Amino acid sequence: MNSETVVQGLTSTKEKLRITIILIAVIGMYIYTSRATESSILDFIDGWSGFQRIAVDLFPPNWSYAPLVGEKLAETIQMAIIATTVAALVSIPIFLLSAANLFPNAWIHMPVRLLMNILRTIPDILLAVIFVGIFGVGVFPGIMALFIFSLGILAKLMYETIEAIDMNPIDAIRAAGGNTMQVIWFAVLPQVLPQFVSFTLYVFEVNVRASVVLGFVGAGGIGLLLQQQVSFFNYPRVMTIIIIIFVAVVIIDYISNKIRERLV
Amino acid sequence: MIEFKDVSLVYPNGTQGLKNINLKVNQGEFVVVVGLSGAGKSTLIRSMNRLVTPTDGELLIEGNNILNYNHRNLRKLRTRVGMIFQNYNLVRRSTVMRNVISGRLGHTGTVKSILNLFLKEEVSLAYQSLDRVNIAEKLYQRADQLSGGQQQRVAIARVLTQQPKIVLADEPVASLDPPTSHQVMKYLRKINKEDNITTIVNLHFIDMAMEYADRIVGMRSGEIVFDGPVSEVTEQTFEKIYGRKIREDDLVGGHDNE
Amino acid sequence: MELVMPPKKKRPTPILIRNIMIALALIALYIWTFSTIDIRWERVFSERTITNFSRVIPQLFSPDWDAFQKVMILMWQTIQMAYTGTLLAAILAVPFGFFAASNITKSKTLNILSKGALDAIRAFPELVLALMFVAAIGPSPFAGVLAIAIGSIGMLGKLYSEVIESIDMHVVEALEANGANKIQVLFYGIIPQIVPEFLSYAIYRFEIDIRASTILGIIGAGGIGTLITIATANRNWDEVGMILLIIIIVVTAIDYFSAFIRKRIV
Known part of the structure; x- marks a missing residue:
């Protein structure tokens, strides 16, 4: 140097x-x-x-209001259950068609993915506004909004899972003369079933939170009460609702997490 | 009978997999294909059940050219041609029994197989196939709980359940230790003799090829450079196939002394 | 000829009982759900639905370009709200992250308290937080920004603490052995290890916050959501179509942009 x-x-x-x-x-x-x-x-x-x-x-909360809140909370959870169940079932053909390792033809998997990507960008409450416009006020538009939104999330999570599976058994089933349906049933689904259940539970958690606020736009659930009481300035009742939502969400998340830990 | 007539295969990326292959295999023969990796052994085997499709020539199985088969014919062909893979290719999370019964898929309608409506005879056949490779007691265990050798035996049972005329085995022992390798080769040999199944096995271990084969086919850069009974094979034959001297790692060793 | 059948599958009784219990619980859950939920099917499948459908859907797909400028101005406000909220949260979440990380903060009480606070925040949707802030300070973008900021602290604090807990402690030990004090260890041992992940998570959270901000206006907390309420009240579905179109384009664009930056950081 x-x-x-x-x-x-x-x-x-x-x-x-x-x-x-x-x-x-x-x-x-x-x-x-x-x-x-x-x-x-x-x-x-x-x-x-x-x-x-x-x-x-906000203090002290008005506990005499709790029974009515409980009823609406039940409705909120029921909406999430129905939307999640239907979305899980409907998502199956969609995520299978979106998986490039099962359907290598881009004309099949790309349009399906594109549609799901667009669906995922629309906030669930905006979907609810539109469905309320069509079906009127009630739980049905809320369920529809949650369903469409969950479909997008589940489809994405699942096709990514499928694209990471072990392709060897698929070769074996094909070599034994299995057709596409049999390949999916015997070699693909058994490999992704735990993830499917886990993701469905995750989407359920998301849906419970989302359905809490759907009532703000008239799409059913506990949100209606919350907005009403806030606009009446009845804050002790608001606090009751908030506490009940909090406890319910925490319990549901806890149970769902415990199940998911055991699955994977 | 299997007959290759001037079969060539060029992959989409331009690699020549097979070059003017001419080969005749009679029913019930046990043929071992040897060669270095990349010599085209795997391509040769996979073209017989059309997991890859040759681009030129004719490939006759039982007199029919399988190269122009459509979907339906292909499925029929694959029910008659069983396959064993290097990585066993079991569905790891499914039970042994479910893996074995999937050998019947080519024979079973879609709806029936999805509803698990296999015939009694088929279930019995699956169970007996497991028994033939001495693993019947593992019936309801998950495949991923078995050792490599056991998984390959389950794969053999799956092929047996298919009741094929031909079995193709693509490096079936490459992931196994020597004693387990011999065990798997013995089972392949056994079903070949007992059921008169034409068996074509890819191996890269010379001593193992000599021990189990009736006939050796040597491949090098997509071509057949040797084809003859084991009795005609000498060390020079292998040097010609491999294009170099024989080394220690071309031998599996561990001849089993059971 | 007698067929050789496989032996029946034997399941241990506890597992059998467990499976039956799970099945019963699931069946009960669905019976409860479908028997008590009040879906007014007669309204869902009514003439009005058909007329609404034929009015709403075609309009949604023919966006009102006259509203373009108005929508863009509020979309810009939405982005500003998300940016302000995310940045605030990205900074405020740092102490939470450190307090919740058990390898750095040795006090169990502090760990549990900060973890609990983060979990508690995450239990509430942003829209509920926004509703409370609107009640407190009146309808304004500020209420939305606060809701976004607090909601994001819940998630970012948790992710930060996980990043901190996964750092290589050998580096820290080595520095301590060299006689570095706590602040020196922080700047030379810890921060270099965590900055890329922190940034990446903060940018990811910005994506989520953009989506969240688009709807806050529905309850008066600013942004493009304000227009949604007005447009639906006036049944201007072509304007809703315009809003939808812009949300889809902006959200997609920001997702791509953010994914691009995150790829470069990590």
């Missing part, structure tokens, strides 16, 4: 510059968006009294 190496810090200058520019951009954008959405620290201080008022008004 004929020249002394000059070490400037621990990272290269170029890298430092790049990080600085990104950081400035991120922070600058934040300052702009927080002003545009009126969400700066100042707005927070302005709103403080409001938070305080609500926090005080």
